[in-house]
Amino acid sequence: MDKFVCVRLVQANALNLTLFQFDYDLTFTVFLLNADKTIYGRFGSRSDRKDAGKDISMEGFRKALAGALDLHKRYPANKALLAGKQPRPTRFKTPDDFPSLAGKYKPTLDYEGKVVQSCIHCHQVRDAERRFLRDDKKAIPDEVLYPYPMPNAAGLALDPKEKATVTSVGSGSPAEKAGFKAGDEILTLEGQPILSIADVQWVLHNASEPATLTAEILRGRKRIKLALDLAKDWRRQSDIAWRTTTWDLRRMAAGGMVLQDATAEERRAAKLPEDALALRVNHVGEYGDHAVAKRAGFKKDDILLSVDGQTTHLAESELFRYLLQRKMAGEKIPVTVLRDGARIDLELLMQ
């Protein structure tokens, strides 16, 4: 690490979003870049609420650093190769520019006063982006609902101890159809040199729908080119339940309820078929905008059987997508719940 100039930022206040674009649900992320702001790579991935270390390791980090040093040594001759790794145009240049955050925070932390309250957290950037769309009466698109997909959305499980080495390939997945195999090392994706799982996520995040991504992999001593076909709606394979920012989706679409698929036992007891909607209310918010469902009469352990006429199986995130792409704030949605064996009709206010 003595080969790098090391900077630690612990705030998103005044963070330059034209440069630092990453998965804002992360509490730890790394940028490796040149003094002229050319990005060599990113590091930091997460797919689990409790286990923040599941998708990263010191071994993988060391390899990403070594890869960045190699790119730095060959810079600027390799600048064209790095073009795809650079930030995309963005409407808001800093978090403070979002309407919901404007005027609430200062550019620096208040170390002499309320230091915690003076901090804009990274997840607030994603929250603010979604709130901006919602307030503007726009549907929240898939790329904003499912940001920075983990490679498993395409059927690739990668080893956190390596830069981007495949440990397994999902059966029937786009990765399997493309010809990926366990042990393959992804050298480039869309021509971008890959230093980490986060670099793979960057490519996926910016991929269109549908898309064909070109990968160069190392299998044994052979370099092989593969074409990864991603169908329309491929992002929807991403699990977003772990994300901090999903909390605000629950406010918008569920009035503060946390929903979970009913168990097989609960379905049997209620005589509900496997393909029927059956989302159990695991939690009902108590305060403010998160108590909208509570005030509407929803209770913990209710089972949602019908939402806006939808009665076929939907996971929590699928229900949120349905509502946040079709229903605007202020609309009231009919909901039928099962409670103690009785069906009860309620109305849920969209926010």
Place this chain on the structure above:
Amino acid sequence: MKKPSIVLAGLLFLGVASLTAAEDRKERVLNDRKEVEASGNWIYNDLPRGFAEAARTGKPLLVVIRCIP
């Protein structure tokens, strides 16, 4: 710059190694700055200084963005 150490690695990944559950968030934020600055390896919350140092030395930058939980 000093050589990296296990302590430094811990700082990077976990924030501050010496935390106890009893410490509140404010203390964690204050301790993070104190301990990371004391390590001597890091420029703390000062990106322009980081870029200037990288331009001066010819080294690449490693920027950690860390939300202290």
